Amino acid sequence: MIFVDTHAHLGDPQFDADRDSIFERAAAAGVTRIVEIADHPDEWARAVALARARPDNARCTLGLHPYYADLYDDAFLSKLRAALNATPEAVAIGEIGLDYAKATVPHDAQRRAFEKIAAAAKSWGVPIVVHCRDAYPDLVPMLQKIFPERPVANRFWGVIHCFTGTPENAEACSNLGFALGADGPVTYKKNDALREAFRRAGPEAAVLETDSPYLPPQSMRGKRNEPASILEIAAKLAEVWGVPLDEVARRTSANAAALYRWP
Numbered sequence: 001m002i003f004v005d006t007h008a009h010l011g012d013p014q015f016d017a018d019r020d021s022i023f024e025r026a027a028a029a030g031v032t033r034i035v036e037i038a039d040h041p042d043e044w045a046r047a048v049a050l051a052r053a054r055p056d057n058a059r060c061t062l063g064l065h066p067y068y069a070d071l072y073d074d075a076f077l078s079k080l081r082a083a084l085n086a087t088p089e090a091v092a093i094g095e096i097g098l099d100y101a102k103a104t105v106p107h108d109a110q111r112r113a114f115e116k117i118a119a120a121a122k123s124w125g126v127p128i129v130v131h132c133r134d135a136y137p138d139l140v141p142m143l144q145k146i147f148p149e150r151p152v153a154n155r156f157w158g159v160i161h162c163f164t165g166t167p168e169n170a171e172a173c174s175n176l177g178f179a180l181g182a183d184g185p186v187t188y189k190k191n192d193a194l195r196e197a198f199r200r201a202g203p204e205a206a207v208l209e210t211d212s213p214y215l216p217p218q219s220m221r222g223k224r225n226e227p228a229s230i231l232e233i234a235a236k237l238a239e240v241w242g243v244p245l246d247e248v249a250r251r252t253s254a255n256a257a258a259l260y261r262w263p
């Protein structure tokens with residue numbers, strides 16, 4: 001069985017002492033592919049270096065997290081475009097998005113940055129990694145406007161990473177052509193509503209992610225998360241969908257390959 005961790009932050013200093021062993025433990029768990037996410041332009045070079053050092057196992061993304069959306073200006077898109085052109089390892093733009101729970105940037109500035117970057121990504125043919133906290137009522141209509149038609153073939157416009165919305169949000173996003181990222185929270189005891197969202201959306205659009213070092217699954221709560229914990233998330237989805245674990249591996253890995261165009 002082969003798994004893909006579609007979202008991790010392994011450049012985080014918390015991994016400085018044992019980064020190589022994190023990749024080894026991931027591979028031993030069947031997690032042979034990891035996508036490193038860069039949230040801020042100052043992190044882009046670090047993410048690219050991490051991916052470039054592991055061409056068989058890692059790719060990266062370049063983003064501007066809603067926490068930093070006030071950095072968006074007219075020069076940003078040309079800087080992003082130049083960085084993407086110089087970086088074959090970069091498979092998506094993200095994280096970008098809306099965070100009404102923790103970000104201090106005003107909502108209208110977040111929406112403006114997200115809309116501009118998402119529209120540019122679409123025109124460039126690059127998928128996006130969307131971060132959304134407590135903002136689905138604004139996010140869904142924006143996605144409908146920017147991505148009015150379905151993506152071609154079995155592709156996705158992007159992923160709603162760490163999906164934590166309602167079953168209705170899940171249906172709306174997957175109907176628009178977005179994948180849904182399942183993380184540690186699907187394993188938390190209290191999260192029956194989230195499991196119901198993934199049950200209803202089914203395996204068609206789901207991808208696995210850890211968001212390491214954040215969001216450890218139930219058995220590791222309070223600890224540093226790492227990509228090997230994909231197995232615990234996959235096992236929970238196998239329960240939710242009533243399918244064998246190898247079916248979860250096969251479906252989510254195929255979705256990840258389609259999402260990031262990493263065959």
Ligand SMILES: [Zn+2]
Nearest residue numbers: 095131161162
């Ligand atoms: Zn995020």
Ligand SMILES: [Zn+2]
Nearest residue numbers: 007037095211
């Ligand atoms: Zn993240």
